[in-house]
Amino acid sequence: DYSVENSFQIYITDKLKNFIKLMDIQIEKRKSLGTDIKNHHEIVLDKFEEFSKIIDQHMYRKLRPMQKWNSFHIVSMIKSANFSVPGSGKTSIVYGAFAYLNRPEDLKVDKIIMVGPKNSFISWEDEFLLNFGPNGEVKKLKCLDCQKYSKRDLIEKLEYESDNYNLILINYEKLDSIKDSLKKAINDKTLLVFDEIHRIKAINGVWSSAALEICVNAKYKVALTGTPIPNSYADLYNILKIYILMSMILSLNLNLKN
Numbered sequence: 001d002y003s004v005e006n007s008f009q010i011y012i013t014d015k016l017k018n019f020i021k022l023m024d025i026q027i028e029k030r031k032s033l034g035t036d037i038k039n040h041h042e043i044v045l046d047k048f049e050e051f052s053k054i055i056d057q058h059m060y061r062k063l064r065p066m067q068k069w070n071s072f073h074i075v076s077m078i079k080s081a082n083f084s085v086p087g088s089g090k091t092s093i094v095y096g097a098f099a100y101l102n103r104p105e106d107l108k109v110d111k112i113i114m115v116g117p118k119n120s121f122i123s124w125e126d127e128f129l130l131n132f133g134p135n136g137e138v139k140k141l142k143c144l145d146c147q148k149y150s151k152r153d154l155i156e157k158l159e160y161e162s163d164n165y166n167l168i169l170i171n172y173e174k175l176d177s178i179k180d181s182l183k184k185a186i187n188d189k190t191l192l193v194f195d196e197i198h199r200i201k202a203i204n205g206v207w208s209s210a211a212l213e214i215c216v217n218a219k220y221k222v223a224l225t226g227t228p229i230p231n232s233y234a235d236l237y238n239i240l241k242i243y244i245l246m247s248m249i250l251s252l253n254l255n256l257k258n
Contacts, residue, residue, distance in 0.1 A: 030077065037073045048072050051100060058099040060133035063092060071096030079221045081197075086226035091127040094193055094222055099131070101191065101220065102139070102166070109191045109220060111166045113182070115211065116195030116224075118171045121145060124195075128167060143167045146174055155181040172199055176210040183214050192218035198225045 003010045036044050051072050056062055063071065067089050074080050074097035082090050094112070101109035114124055125143055132139035144165040146154050155178060162168065162185035170182065186192060192215065194200070200208040215221060 034073070034077055037069065037076060040069065044072075044076075047076075051075065054103070055096050055099045058103060058138060059096065059131055060138045061092075061131050063096045064089070067093050067096060071100070074220070074222055075100055078219060081223040083225060088226075090224045090226075091123055091195075092131055094191070094224070095127060095131040097220075097222070098191055099139075108189065110163065110189045111168060112191045112193060113168045113170065113186060113218075114193040114195055115170045115172060115175060115214075116193075117199065118147060118173075120195050121147065121169045121171075124167065124169060139166070141167060143169065146170050146178075151177065154178060158182055158185045172207050175214070176206050179210045179213050183217060186214055186217045188217065188219040190218045191220045191222070193222045193224065195224045197223040 033044075035041075037048075040048075048069070052068050055068065055071065070082060070084070070090075070093040074082075074094065082093060084090055084093075098109060098112055101107075114120075116124075125141065125145075128139075128141045128143075132141070142165045144157060144162070144167070146169060149157065151174075154174075158168075158178065158181040168185065170178070175182070194211065200211050
């Protein structure tokens, strides 16, 4: 319609048609998988049972059954969101996914980079110790807390030492000023987590724009909040933009490689 109104023609190549068809198929597959996991459908039970046994072996504190299903959802969907009520154990759910993805025998993720409010940092560190052992019985905590370093030192650590850590904590206020260095630390073996993601609800805001930039290289992404719509449905805009847009970029990259 737009081309007719403005007197120009559009030609759609077979390559573009095939890409659009592929995207439609992938979206339907992801939708079906998410629904099957949500409903605990028998089609995914075998994979879930295998997943459950593996994380039991790689965690000091065992997750509750529903938490395991949520961790399974993170791993299966690759890009996901969890809007469970506050106190439901969302941090532990992420650590359940990390336990599976960080196995030495099948290493898919080597670190978590968590972007969230400063008051969440203690919880992320404490929950790591509870889930993997207070004395590193299953996994030793190697944490980079951005609040403990000057901007210059933090940039240096992100750019040259990020592989030395398995948990990197960044607050939203600092995100824009270090985004270029953070992008260098994030790769396809990073589990990128946005905690209390409703804090970047402002469309085209500084924090939300920076969050979109750092998403590009991360394969696994998780959005967490107990209040996804504090004001209106517009609050969901950035969450959808981060995860749907990045899913399309991932699909396009995979298609080009193939």
